Amino acid sequence: MTHIIEKVRNGVDTEQMFGTLDAINADPSLGAFQFRVSNEWVDGAHNRSTMQRFYGAGHEDDSRTEPFTIEAGEPAVLLGHDTGANPAEALLHALAACLTTTLVYVAAARGVRLTSVESTLEGDMDVRGCLGLSDDYRNGFDRIRVSFRIEGDAPPEKLRQIVARAQARSAVYDMVTHGVPTEVEVTTG
Amino acid sequence: MTHIIEKVRNGVDTEQMFGTLDAINADPSLGAFQFRVSNEWVDGAHNRSTMQRFYGAGHEDDSRTEPFTIEAGEPAVLLGHDTGANPAEALLHALAACLTTTLVYVAAARGVRLTSVESTLEGDMDVRGCLGLSDDYRNGFDRIRVSFRIEGDAPPEKLRQIVARAQARSAVYDMVTHGVPTEVEVTTG
Numbered sequence: 001m002t003h004i005i006e007k008v009r010n011g012v013d014t015e016q017m018f019g020t021l022d023a024i025n026a027d028p029s030l031g032a033f034q035f036r037v038s039n040e041w042v043d044g045a046h047n048r049s050t051m052q053r054f055y056g057a058g059h060e061d062d063s064r065t066e067p068f069t070i071e072a073g074e075p076a077v078l079l080g081h082d083t084g085a086n087p088a089e090a091l092l093h094a095l096a097a098c099l100t101t102t103l104v105y106v107a108a109a110r111g112v113r114l115t116s117v118e119s120t121l122e123g124d125m126d127v128r129g130c131l132g133l134s135d136d137y138r139n140g141f142d143r144i145r146v147s148f149r150i151e152g153d154a155p156p157e158k159l160r161q162i163v164a165r166a167q168a169r170s171a172v173y174d175m176v177t178h179g180v181p182t183e184v185e186v187t188t189g
Numbered sequence: 190m191t192h193i194i195e196k197v198r199n200g201v202d203t204e205q206m207f208g209t210l211d212a213i214n215a216d217p218s219l220g221a222f223q224f225r226v227s228n229e230w231v232d233g234a235h236n237r238s239t240m241q242r243f244y245g246a247g248h249e250d251d252s253r254t255e256p257f258t259i260e261a262g263e264p265a266v267l268l269g270h271d272t273g274a275n276p277a278e279a280l281l282h283a284l285a286a287c288l289t290t291t292l293v294y295v296a297a298a299r300g301v302r303l304t305s306v307e308s309t310l311e312g313d314m315d316v317r318g319c320l321g322l323s324d325d326y327r328n329g330f331d332r333i334r335v336s337f338r339i340e341g342d343a344p345p346e347k348l349r350q351i352v353a354r355a356q357a358r359s360a361v362y363d364m365v366t367h368g369v370p371t372e373v374e375v376t377t378g
Contacts, residue, residue, distance in 0.1 A: 011233025012268055020268065024322060031317040031326070035277045039285035041306035044200025047289045049282035051274045056316070057266045068274040070259060072286035077246045079206055079294065085240040085257040087287030087361045088224045093238035094283055096228035097261035098276030099373070100236045102319070105268065116378060117230035123369070127245070128220040130291070130360045133213060137220075140364035144371040151378035159377045167373055171319045172276045175329035179368035180312070182333040184288070184356055188348045189305060189340030 012108035023057075030057045045080030047072050078127075088141065091176065092121040098172030099146065099163075106165045107152065114152035121146050144176070201297035212246075219246045234269030236261050267316075277330065280365065281310040287361030288335065288352075295354045296341065303341035310335050333365070 007015050024030045033056035039049045052067035053060060072087055074080025085093065096119050107114050123144045129137035150159050167173055196204050213219045222245035228238045241256035242249060261276055263269025274282065285308050296303050312333045318326035339348050356362055 011235070017268055020266075021320060021322060024317060024320065028317060028323075031315045031320075031322070033314050033316050035275070035281060035312050035314075035330075037278055037281035037285055037310045039282070039289055039308045039310070041289050041293060041303070044293065045290045046200070047286055047293075047306075049274075049285055051278040051282070054264070054278075056264075061264060061266060063265060064271055068278070070274060070279070070282045070286075072282070072290065074290065075243070075245075075250060075252060077209075077250060077252075079201055079209065080290075082253055085226075085238075085259060086224070087283045087290060087359075088364075089226055089240040089243075089257070090259070090279060090283035090286060091361050091364060092224060092226035093228070093240070093259045093261070094276045094279035095371075096226055096238055097236055097259075097279060100228055100230050101234045101261065101263065101269075101276060104230060104233065104236075114230070117236075119228045121226045121228070123224050125222050125224075125360060126220045127222050128213060128217060130358050130363075131210060131213065131220075132358055133210060133220070134217075138363055138367075139358055140360040140367070141224075141369050144369050146371065146373040147376070148373065149376045149378060156377035160375050163373065163375045169319050169321055169328055171314060171329040172280050173371070174319075174327055175277075175280060175368075176364065177368050177371050178327075178329070179364075179366050180330050180333050182284075182335065182362070182366050184335040184337065184352065186349050186352045187336070187338045188345035189338060 009108040009111070010104050010114050012105055014108050017105065017109065045072070045074035045078070046083035088123060088125070092123055092144070094172045095144065095146070095176050096121050098170045099166050102170040103162050103166035106162050110162065112152050112154040112158065112162060114150065116151040118149045119146060198297040198300070199293050199303050201294055203297050206294065206298065234261070234263035234267070235272040277312060277314070281312055281333070283361045284333070284335070284365050285310050287359045288355050291359040292351050292355035295351050299351065301341050301343040301347065301351060303339065305340040307338045308335060
C-alpha cells in the first residue's frame with residue numbers, strides 16, 4: 001500500500017512549515033525579524049513606499065531582487081488626486097491580508113483545505129478629529145468591522161475555530177487592536 | 190500694488206482646504222467618513238485587497254472610476270512566493286503614508302513650502318509569537334522606529350513642529366500607537 005502524503009495544502013508547503021517551526025524551536029535566535037519600509041513624498045497627498053530587504057531567520061534577507069511599491073493618495077474630497085489608496089485604507093488592507101494569510105496557514109497546519117476566503121472591512125472615523133476641528137473625536141477609526149466568508153472541506157465550527165485562531169495569532173490584528181510603541185525622529189535638511 | 194496669493198502649496202489647494210474646514214465646522218455631519226476594503230484570498234500567502242467607494246462629506250462617494258488594488262505576499266522564508274509586500278510591511282506603509290500626508294497638509298496650512306520629505310520605518314518582531322511557539326512574545330512588532338528627513342523653506346525648529354503636529358493628528362499614527370476596537374464576524378459557506 002502506498003500512503004500519499006499531501007505536502008502542499010492551500011498553497012502552503014506544510015513540510016517546509018513544520019520544518020521552519022522545528023528550526024526556530026531548535027535555535028530561537030532565528031525568530032528575530034525586522035521589516036522595513038522607505039517612503040518618499042511625491043506631491044500633495046501622493047507618496048510612495050518601497051519594501052525590499054528585511055532581517056530574519058538569522059541573516060539579512062536579500063532574496064527579493066526588486067522592491068515592492070505601494071502608492072498612497074487621497075480622494076478629491078480629502079484634497080488629493082486619487083494617486084492610490086489612502087493611508088487608512090492601507091491599514092485596513094494590512095489587517096485583511098494578515099488575518100487571511102494567518103488563517104490560510106492555520107488551516108494548512110490543521111489539514112483543512114480551503115476553497116474560498118473573502119473579507120470586507122469597514123472603518124468609521126469622524127474627520128473632525130484628524131482635521132483638528134474637535135477634540136471630541138479621535139484621529140483614527142472609532143472601530144473596525146471585519147466580515148469573513150470562508151469555505152472549505154471542514155464543518156462550519158472548525159472553519160470558525162480557524163478564524164478565531166488567526167485572530168489570536170495575526171501580527172497585524174495584534175498591532176491594530178493593541179497598538180505598538182512607536183518613536184519618531186526627525187532630521188532637517 | 191498686486192498682492193499675489195499662493196493658492197496651491199506643497200501640491201495642496203489651500204483655498205479648498207480652508208473651505209473644507211469651514212464647511213465641516215458649519216455642518217459637522219460632513220465629518221463622518223467610512224473607509225472600506227475588500228480582500229480576496231488567491232493562494233497560500235497571496236491575497237489581494239481592493240478599495241474604491243467610501244462614505245464621506247455627507248454622501249456615498251463614487252468618484253473613483255476604478256478600484257485601487259494592493260497585493261499581499263510573504264517571502265520564501267515565511268512560506269510565501271513574494272507576491273507582494275507582506276502585511277506587516279503594509280502596516281508600516283500605512284503609517285509612513287499617513288504621517289507624510291498629514292505633515293504635508295500641516296505645512297501647507299502653515300505657509301511652509303516643503304522641498305523633500307523622506308522616511309524610513311523599521312519594525313521588530315520575534316516570530317515565535319505569531320507562529321505560536323512562545324507566549325513570551327507578542328504577535329506583532331515590539332516597537333516601530335520612524336525616521337523622517339524633511340527639507341523646506343523654514344527653520345529646523347519649525348519643520349520639527351510640523352512633524353510633531355502630524356504625530357498629534359495622523360489617523361494611522363493614532364491607530365497604530367493606541368489600537369482600535371475591532372470586531373470580526375464569520376460566515377461559512
